[in-house]
Amino acid sequence: MIEAFANLAVLGGTGKEGKGLAFRWAKAGYKVTIGSRDIEKARAAASELNQLLGRDLVDGSDNLSAAQKADMVVLTVPHSAHKATLETVKNALQGKILVDVTVPLVPPKVTKVQMPPAGSAAQEAREILGEGVEVVDAFQSISYEHLMFGDEVPCDVLVTGSSKEARLRVVTLVEAAGLTGWDAGPIENSVVVEGLTSLLIYINKQYGSTHAGIKITGVHKA
Amino acid sequence: MIEAFANLAVLGGTGKEGKGLAFRWAKAGYKVTIGSRDIEKARAAASELNQLLGRDLVDGSDNLSAAQKADMVVLTVPHSAHKATLETVKNALQGKILVDVTVPLVPPKVTKVQMPPAGSAAQEAREILGEGVEVVDAFQSISYEHLMFGDEVPCDVLVTGSSKEARLRVVTLVEAAGLTGWDAGPIENSVVVEGLTSLLIYINKQYGSTHAGIKITGVHKA
Numbered sequence: 001m002i003e004a005f006a007n008l009a010v011l012g013g014t015g016k017e018g019k020g021l022a023f024r025w026a027k028a029g030y031k032v033t034i035g036s037r038d039i040e041k042a043r044a045a046a047s048e049l050n051q052l053l054g055r056d057l058v059d060g061s062d063n064l065s066a067a068q069k070a071d072m073v074v075l076t077v078p079h080s081a082h083k084a085t086l087e088t089v090k091n092a093l094q095g096k097i098l099v100d101v102t103v104p105l106v107p108p109k110v111t112k113v114q115m116p117p118a119g120s121a122a123q124e125a126r127e128i129l130g131e132g133v134e135v136v137d138a139f140q141s142i143s144y145e146h147l148m149f150g151d152e153v154p155c156d157v158l159v160t161g162s163s164k165e166a167r168l169r170v171v172t173l174v175e176a177a178g179l180t181g182w183d184a185g186p187i188e189n190s191v192v193v194e195g196l197t198s199l200l201i202y203i204n205k206q207y208g209s210t211h212a213g214i215k216i217t218g219v220h221k222a
Numbered sequence: 223m224i225e226a227f228a229n230l231a232v233l234g235g236t237g238k239e240g241k242g243l244a245f246r247w248a249k250a251g252y253k254v255t256i257g258s259r260d261i262e263k264a265r266a267a268a269s270e271l272n273q274l275l276g277r278d279l280v281d282g283s284d285n286l287s288a289a290q291k292a293d294m295v296v297l298t299v300p301h302s303a304h305k306a307t308l309e310t311v312k313n314a315l316q317g318k319i320l321v322d323v324t325v326p327l328v329p330p331k332v333t334k335v336q337m338p339p340a341g342s343a344a345q346e347a348r349e350i351l352g353e354g355v356e357v358v359d360a361f362q363s364i365s366y367e368h369l370m371f372g373d374e375v376p377c378d379v380l381v382t383g384s385s386k387e388a389r390l391r392v393v394t395l396v397e398a399a400g401l402t403g404w405d406a407g408p409i410e411n412s413v414v415v416e417g418l419t420s421l422l423i424y425i426n427k428q429y430g431s432t433h434a435g436i437k438i439t440g441v442h443k444a
Contacts, residue, residue, distance in 0.1 A: 183424075196418075207441045212438055215437045218376055218431055
């Protein structure tokens with residue numbers, strides 16, 4: 001489903017997760033711009049995806065230009081680059097939705113939940129960006145391999161964020177990527193969505209797996 | 223599988239969740255004592271379960287006596303009674319495992335994650351009880367109806383807690399109840415296990431369901 005926000009920016013989109021998401025959305029008909037601090041890397045990632053797609057559907061640019069021309073902005077940087085990237089694009093995000101994919105892992109103890117003082121990366125983003133930007137968490141626990149090479153992704157996406165309207169628009173975006181998304185409530189619930197990643201990494205280590213995920217049971221979506 | 227801790231106490235076991243768990247474990251061959259502040263209520267709950275079971279497998283007593291004679295103690299009180307109950311049984315718990323089922327919901331906003339200052343109910347319990355008691359979270363998101371009337375429960379149990387040995391013993395207890403349990407890491411991860419309950423209540427309200435749960439995907443248990 002193509003909505004009004006057909007122009008997507010994926011900041012930090014030269015990383016695996018960002019490329020996987022950009023690939024899915026470009027396939028679904030969205031116009032996607034990969035943003036990076038390094039414009040050459042952004043262009044190379046875009047070109048790599050266009051080759052896979054067989055068409056020129058993805059652009060590359062610096063993070064600020066990508067955010068400026070997008071209707072909706074997706075952030076897929078490591079937590080160490082979260083604050084600096086948000087400050088760079090803060091003005092360009094006003095009035096838009098930020099989809100925050102960041103997981104605040106604290107190496108080397110990535111199997112232990114360790115949230116920042118704000119409560120979660122999403123709440124941190126909201127503090128930095130102010131009330132003019134809706135911040136929505138999604139895609140924290142989806143592996144790159146599933147996005148790039150899987151057809152059916154055996155993992156649901158929990159969507160939490162600062163307004164219900166924004167969450168429902170992001171659920172639409174999740175479904176455009178071929179995944180099942182669930183509106184899972186207010187931004188205070190983002191600690192669970194982000195923290196779940198540490199539990200899944202722990203489960204992978206304990207049970208010898210690589211792609212632990214979750215599915216919601218007992219509910220049928222209308 | 224019956225282990226050395228075949229004597230279980232379920233404190234607050236006159237509530238729905240506690241009765242459901244006591245019922246499952248009694249069926250599996252554990253000796254179960256239901257504890258309550260009100261010994262008459264505890265005896266009535268035990269008697270109700272014994273009728274369903276067709277045998278006298280469940281006892282009722284006050285919380286302290288139940289905790290004293292048990293090898294492993296399960297706590298299923300509302301968060302408002304959490305601290306007071308733990309203080310009552312603190313001495314009786316030393317050297318044992320406490321399975322904490324408490325979800326720190328803050329009515330009326332039960333769909334919003336609101337953890338206590340310790341980080342979670344489990345961490346709060348650990349602070350009250352001291353290092354002589356292993357505290358393990360489990361069963362937060364399992365409905366009474368599934369426990370009492372379901373055969374296969376379509377919801378997995380995430381197990382977090384203060385030592386790996388204790389978590390693995392609780393995973394055994396989960397499986398004795400006929401459910402799938404996962405060691406999901408250290409006690410700092412309990413915020414996710416407890417917080418998930420608010421997300422599932424939210425999902426129930428949004429999607430018109432009553433028993434939302436989760437399943438771990440992508441992992442095969444040995």
